[in-house]
Amino acid sequence: MALTLFNTLTRKKERFEPLKKRSVGLYTCGPTVYHYVHLGNLRSFIFEDVLKRVLLFNDFKVKHVMNITDVGHLSGDNDFGEDKMLKGAKREKKTVWEVAEYYTDSFKKDITALNIISPNIWCKATDHIPEQIAMIQQLEKKGLAYTAGGNVYFDTSKVKGYGALARLKLDAVGKERVKKDKNKKNQHDFALWFTKSKFSDQSMKWESPFGTGYPGWHLECSAMASKYLGKQFDIHCGGQDLAKVHHVNEIAQSEGAYGKKPWVKYWLHNEFLVMSKGEKMSKSSGEFLTLKILEEKGFAPLDYRYFCLGTVYRNPLMFSMKAMKSAQTSRKKLFAKVLELQKSEQGKDSKTARKKWTSRFTADINDDMNTPKALATMWEMLKSDLLDHDKYFLLLEFDRVFGFNLGSVTEEKVPANVKKLAKEREEARSAKNWKKSDSLRDEINALGWDINDGKEGYELKKK
Ligand SMILES: [Zn+2]
Structure with missing residues (x-):
């Protein structure tokens, strides 16, 4: 099955056909590294x-590029607000x-704990300042950029179809001057290069033909994506919040500079990810949960992965500890099943049955x-009547997509202190000292x- x-561009489900036969260029917007990333x-x-x-499951080759935003990036997407990096410092x-x-x-560390495959290329915004400067020069040459008040801006009025990705209704908002930044000619124009920093202690600055300063946020993704994936490529991703401004501006400046559409x-x-009050999880809403906090509450990182996979990515995901518990129970049940199936005897492979299940999964x-x-x-x-070794084979096959690292599941070793307590409890039980035995439990x-007591003694199991 294809x-x-x-595709957000067309608002339709489309058959995926890459530009080049079997190889896919994939760019994903990375984090701004001024704080821990949250669960959202x-x-x-x-x-x-x-x-x-x-x-990969569909036999495509994937070249994956992810950026690290380590410069500027104002807390408002529209060139206003605080500088996030400065705020963190x-x-x-x-x-x-x-x-x-x-x-x-x-x-x-977080993405390793979640068993996320690392990108082929990590790129930092601060390592790609010359590429960003070159892109601004290209835009100037094409008449798509202007200088005002010491900053360089992208002129959105010169682009036909600006904002199509987000279905922006430009006429409805008009083209009046923006009150907050008098330098801008049009409301949606955005900064490509700042020389006039509002922050006197701005320490990340570079020399450029436009003056000493630093790049606007949207520029880095356009410059780096095209450096590593070419002037046209297959897939660009991000959270829904990036679609409205960041990605719209990436498209405008990249199509403007490279002339490819x-x-x-x-x-x-x-x-x-939606919190109980119906708000999206964000650093500003105050409800700021990290993977570390989940771990402190007794969850494994892969419980969160299981939780996320339980909902279609295009639907809001309601977060609650109850829902996390339920994901944890399922994840543990799955791991226990893997341990059980690992012990299965090898037999003749049921090729037809395997194929049937793989087709359904695909x-x-x-x-x-x-x-x-x-x-x-x-x-x-x-739950089917398939033979155990076929089930195990299929589980590992499906896990290529789920990413629960099922091939590495091993019986958890009981730590020495737990073993010691269990032994003491056994002695207390023999002496019929129930109070002590209960407190040891x-x-x-x-x-x-x-700890479970059976005919042949006790058994210890990880909760
Ligand atoms: Zn980006």
Whole structure:
């Protein structure tokens, strides 16, 4: 079954056909490294990882590029607000460079814990200043940029179809001057290069033909994506919040500079992670949950991955601890099943049966990555009368897309302190000291283990 993906450009599910036969260029907007990424951000990276795995499952070669925004990036998308990197540096009394390095490392640890495949190319905005300057010069040459008040701006009035990705209704808002930035000719114009920083202590600055300063945020993705993937490429992704301004501006400046249309063939966006109050999770809303916090509450990172896969990426995902618990139970059940199946005897492969289940699974994931349906298919397969070694084979096959790292599931070793407590409890039980035995059970439970008494003695199981 052919792979179909929902393209934000056309608002339709389309059959996926890359520009070059079997190889796909994929660009995903990375984090701004001034703080920990929150669970809402991580939902995007998990969705993009599943997309990449679906492409690989369909035998495409994938070249994946992800940027690290380590310069500027104002908290408002429209060139206003605070400079996020500076804000982080002030908060932590570090230099902006130290802040960027610390949070880049932290981000990479999170994606490893979530079993997200690393991009082929990581690129930092600050390593690509010459490319960004060259792009501005190209835009100036084409008459698409103007200088005002010391800054260089992109002139959106020169672009036909500006804002098509976000279905922006330009006429409705008019082209009046923006009150907040008197330099702009049109409301949607955006900065390509700042020389007039509002911040006296701006430390990230570079020499350029337009004056000493720093690039606007949107520019880095256009310059780096095209450096590594060419002037036209296949897929660009991000969270829904990026579609309205950031991606619209990326398209305007890239098509303007390179003259190729469309710059990107397929645009994919995921919906938000929604908190109980109905708000999207964001750093400003105050509800700021990280992977580390989940781990402190007793969840494994892969529980969160399972939780995300339980909902279609284009639907809002409602977050609650109850829903997380339920995802954790399913994930543990799956791991327990893997351990059981690992012990299965080898037998004759049931090729026809395997094919039947693989086809069903492929149909699910190729339908715009319907992961909840694919998970349901997996559980149905596990409950079927298929032989155990076929089930195990299929689980590993499906896991190429799910990414739960099922090939590495091993029995958890019981730590020495838990073993010691269990032994003491056994002695207390023999002495019929039930009070002591109960309190030892509580201690064992508190360490994350269950103890069950059977005919042949006790058994310890990770909770
Ligand atoms: Zn971007």
